[in-house]
Amino acid sequence: MFDAYTSQVLTFIGINSILALSLYVTALAGQLSVGHAAFMGIGAYTSTLLMTKLGWPFFLSTVGGAIMGGVFGFCIGLPTLRLKDLYLAIATLAFNIIWVVVVMNVEAVGGALGIFNVPKVTNNAIVYISLAVLLLFFFRLQDSRLGRAFRAIQEDETAARAMGVNAVYYKVYAFTLGALLAAYAGSLYAHFVTFISPHDFEVDRSIEILLFVVLGGSQTFVGPVFGAILLTLAPEVLRFLAEYRLLVYGLMFVFIMLLRHEGIIEEHTLSWKSWSRVLRREKREPAP
Amino acid sequence: MLAQQLLNGLTLGSTYALVALGFTLVFGILGMINFAHGEIFMLGAYMALLLVTVGQFSIFWALVGAMLGTAILGMIVERVSFRPLRKVSILAPLISTIGLSIFLRSLAQILFGAESTRFPVGIKTAFYQLGPLQVSLLQIVILAISFGLMAIFQVFIKKTKIGKAMRATSESLYTAGLLGIPVNRIIFLSFAVASALGGVAGVLLGLNFNAISPLMGKMVGLKGLTIIILGGMGNITGAMVGGLFLGFVEVLSVGYLTSSYRDAVAFALMFLVLLIRPTGLFGRIVK
Numbered sequence: 001m002f003d004a005y006t007s008q009v010l011t012f013i014g015i016n017s018i019l020a021l022s023l024y025v026t027a028l029a030g031q032l033s034v035g036h037a038a039f040m041g042i043g044a045y046t047s048t049l050l051m052t053k054l055g056w057p058f059f060l061s062t063v064g065g066a067i068m069g070g071v072f073g074f075c076i077g078l079p080t081l082r083l084k085d086l087y088l089a090i091a092t093l094a095f096n097i098i099w100v101v102v103v104m105n106v107e108a109v110g111g112a113l114g115i116f117n118v119p120k121v122t123n124n125a126i127v128y129i130s131l132a133v134l135l136l137f138f139f140r141l142q143d144s145r146l147g148r149a150f151r152a153i154q155e156d157e158t159a160a161r162a163m164g165v166n167a168v169y170y171k172v173y174a175f176t177l178g179a180l181l182a183a184y185a186g187s188l189y190a191h192f193v194t195f196i197s198p199h200d201f202e203v204d205r206s207i208e209i210l211l212f213v214v215l216g217g218s219q220t221f222v223g224p225v226f227g228a229i230l231l232t233l234a235p236e237v238l239r240f241l242a243e244y245r246l247l248v249y250g251l252m253f254v255f256i257m258l259l260r261h262e263g264i265i266e267e268h269t270l271s272w273k274s275w276s277r278v279l280r281r282e283k284r285e286p287a288p
Numbered sequence: 289m290l291a292q293q294l295l296n297g298l299t300l301g302s303t304y305a306l307v308a309l310g311f312t313l314v315f316g317i318l319g320m321i322n323f324a325h326g327e328i329f330m331l332g333a334y335m336a337l338l339l340v341t342v343g344q345f346s347i348f349w350a351l352v353g354a355m356l357g358t359a360i361l362g363m364i365v366e367r368v369s370f371r372p373l374r375k376v377s378i379l380a381p382l383i384s385t386i387g388l389s390i391f392l393r394s395l396a397q398i399l400f401g402a403e404s405t406r407f408p409v410g411i412k413t414a415f416y417q418l419g420p421l422q423v424s425l426l427q428i429v430i431l432a433i434s435f436g437l438m439a440i441f442q443v444f445i446k447k448t449k450i451g452k453a454m455r456a457t458s459e460s461l462y463t464a465g466l467l468g469i470p471v472n473r474i475i476f477l478s479f480a481v482a483s484a485l486g487g488v489a490g491v492l493l494g495l496n497f498n499a500i501s502p503l504m505g506k507m508v509g510l511k512g513l514t515i516i517i518l519g520g521m522g523n524i525t526g527a528m529v530g531g532l533f534l535g536f537v538e539v540l541s542v543g544y545l546t547s548s549y550r551d552a553v554a555f556a557l558m559f560l561v562l563l564i565r566p567t568g569l570f571g572r573i574v575k
Contacts, residue, residue, distance in 0.1 A: 032379075082566045085378060086321060090517045091562045093510070094555040101552035203510070207386060214383045246394035253387025254368060261376040 007124060013232045014127035015189050020212035020224035021134055022181030027218055028147070029174035030154040032085055034206045035076070035092030036182045038099040041201030043069045043183025044190035045109055048118045051191075058121040062187045069183020070176050077175030081168060096203050103198040114197025122192035130188070134181070138221035150174055182209075215256050217263025226265050291421055293543045294536065299427050299496060301535020302434035306489035307508055308515035308527035309441060310482035316458040316522030317478050320378050323385035324365050325486050326509020327392035330502060332358040332487025333407070333494040334400055340408055347411060347495075351433070354491050355484040362483025366476055389509070396502035404501035407494040430492050437488060438528055441481075445524065454478055458522065507551070514558045520568030529570070 002010065019040065026033050047065030050056040056064065080091050104112040141147040149170045152160035161167050190196045208231070216227020234252065238245045256264060268274040307329055314322045335357040339350035369384035414425040445451040457464040457474045465471045493508070494500040515534050519526020534554055541553040561569060 079563050083562060084566075086521070087517065087562060087566060090513055091559055094514070094559040094562075097510070097555045098552045098559065101549060105548055211383060211386065214379050218379075243394075243398055247391055247398070250387045250389070250391030250394065254384050254391070257369075257380050257384040257387070258372055261373065261380055 009232065009236055011122065011124055011127055011192055013229050014124065014131050015185050015192070016209075016212060016228040016232050017131055017225045018127075018134060018185040018188070019182060019209050020216065020228040021138060021221065022178045022185060023209050023213050024138075024178075024218065024221055024224040025150075025174050025181065026178035027213060028150040028154060029171050030157065031077075031171060031175055032089040032210075033092040033175070033178065034089045034203065034210060035094075035096040035099075036178070036209045037201040037203065037205035038096040039069045039073060039179040039182035040186030040189065040205065041099065041103070041196075041198070042072050042179075043186030044196050044201070045103070045115075046183070047187035048115055048190050048196060049109065051119055052115075052117075058119070058191065062184065062191070065187035066180050066184035069186070070180035072183075073176040073179020074172065077172045077179070081171055093203060093206070096201075096206050100198045100202050110197070112198060114195060114199075116195050118190050118194045118196060120191060120194045122188045127188060127192075130184070135221070135225070142221075146170075146173075211253065213263075215253060215263055217260075217265035217269070219262060219267040220265065220270055222270060223263050223265035227263065230264070293539050295421055295423065295427065297536035297539035298532065299430050299535070300539060301532035302431055302438075303489050303492045303496065303531075304508075304511060304515060304534050305528045305531025306434055306437060306485050306492070307512040308519070308531045309438070309524065310486040310489075311512045312516045312519070312522055312524060312527040313454075313478050313482040313485075315516060316524070317454060317475060318370065318374065318381075318461075319522075320370065320374075320381045321385070321513065322365065322370075322479075322482070323382055323509065324369070324388040324392060325482070325512060326505035326507075327389045327396075328358050328361055328365070328483045328505075329486040329490040329493075329508055329512075330396060330500070330505030331361060331392060332490035333500040333504070334396060334490075334502075335487065336491040336494070337405065337407060337500065351488060351491055354487045358487025358490075359480040359484040362479040362486075363476055365483070366479040370475070370479070371472070389505070393502055393505065400502060402502060404499045404504075407498050407500050411495070426495060430496055433488065434492060437485065441485070442524070444481075450474070450477065511554065514554060517568055518558050518561055520570040523568070523570045526568060526570030530568075 019036065022039075023033060023036050026036075043065035045065075046068040047061040050061035050064045051058065054061075076092065076095055080088055083091050103109060109115065149160070149165050152163065152165050153167050153170055157167055186201070189200075193200075212227035212231055213224045214227070215231065216225065217223025234249060235245065238248055241248055260266070307325070310328075311322065311325055314320065314325075332354045336347070336350040336354040339345045339353045340347060343350075343353075345353065365385065365388060369388055370381050373380040373384060411426050411429055416423050416425070416428075445454060453464070453469045453474050454477075456467065456469055457471055457478075461471055464474075489508075490500070490505075493504070511534060515530035516522075516527055518533065519528075519530030537554055537557060538550055542550050545553065
């Protein structure tokens with residue numbers, strides 16, 4: 001249908017969208033993670049090893065990778081519960097750096113060189129069916145009991161606790177789910193690029209995932225996906241700038257943040273009401 | 289042998305402490321992280337390099353020039369990434385400064401090339417025997433400058449009127465404003481001071497390792513963050529002690545463990561500290 005290049009860009013858009021959503025779940029419960037690349041790497045390595053060393057089929061090894069990511073997420077999420085905002089961000093960042101250094105020094109998993117010849121299985125159908133299922137999940141999550149509990153904790157944890165929301169349970173839940181999704185995306189990634197090394201999952205990648213969410217807008221689940229699409233396309237579109245590409249790429253964030261404080265897609269960007277008001281040239285309702 | 293290692297750790301740690309001071313000053317006042325601090329550090333080193341090689345200045349004037357240059361850079365960062373976004377959220381300036389750091393790093397790569405450059409020392413290589421210790425002149429210069437600056441900074445924060453205003457602003461932006469402190473100007477100034485400290489640290493690290501590269505800011509930036517977490521965010525003593533501590537840990541882990549785990553040891557320690565004391569070693573417990 002598409003040529004190889006377009007198809008590849010589409011696959012990366014899909015995988016990055018899943019990554020963006022994985023961080024969005026974590027952020028929903030008010031947690032900031034800069035370690036998602038490590039979870040992604042855990043998924044990539046686990047599913048690759050399951051498939052090549054133990055001969056598991058693709059489907060099972062991908063699920064195995066995701067579950068392994070979830071287990072690690074639980075193990076990191078539980079002890080770091082007490083940490084807030086930037087402290088949690090730095091703790092997860094530390095986890096990411098430690099993970100990379102450890103994997104680099106374990107020769108059994110290829111060390112710094114990584115693993116070559118990962119079986120190529122991932123295609124656009126698998127990626128986009130996964131993404132569609134996730135989008136449906138997030139659409140249904142918005143007004144569910146779970147989604148509302150997450151939001152309540154994000155808005156004000158103390159108030160949420162006072163209303164009887166079990167904050168500990170939901171925060172660990174969100175963190176584990178986020179890690180699991182990131183690991184799932186990681187195993188899709190591994191079976192697409194066919195070569196993985198610890199350098200693919202360094203802190204830079206975690207920061208990139210954070211950029212998807214914040215630049216796209218973290219108020220709704222549409223924002224992170226939009227951010228992932230934009231930031232995956234931007235380097236491709238800016239390719240003609242050659243070595244000046246990163247200059248423009250960096251400045252783009254600065255300007256987006258200056259113009260759209262809450263990210264590009266805000267909650268009211270998506271509501272029909274606010275658009276129809278713009279079309280009828282009415283003023284926005286004053287905030288109560 | 290151990291004493292020699294400790295001296296190397298002290299030299300490295302004093303540089304880290306300067307970086308961390310800049311981080312912690314901004315964090316203490318705004319509660320936000322300037323992610324471009326590592327790149328300011330790197331550009332400080334390059335400014336000094338240009339002043340020494342192109343401008344033919346001595347290393348001390350280069351140091352002063354780098355301080356001025358990075359101070360101006362810091363003020364620009366404040367104007368672009370912090371002042372418009374201060375009231376939005378802690379995430380907005382973080383993302384904006386991540387963008388700036390990508391911009392500055394690739395700018396340095398375009399201007400100076402991606403490889404590391406030799407840093408002409410301009411200080412003669414001489415060694416002094418202090419008991420069992422062998423101290424180089426370079427180490428003495430680095431230690432003198434960094435500890436001198438730390439001392440000056442302490443006096444500046446504790447005794448001067450501007451320092452007092454900075455401390456008041458870090459307690460509460462709003463109340464400080466009500467009391468007639470020109471909050472915006474104080475924030476502007478603290479960015480200049482923080483960045484100048486970062487710039488000096490860049491020059492000192494370049495002198496220490498005799499090499500600088502456009503990528504050197506990244507890891508040092510992350511380490512600066514580690515230190516202020518270790519020491520307690522916004523805590524000045526914590527930043528200095530944390531910086532020296534990280535220097536010791538790194539040098540000792542290279543000396544007695546394997547060098548490939550150097551970065552992991554520092555970050556693993558910080559992770560443990562966070563688990564045991566979420567506010568850092570010197571942090572206040574805020575309810």
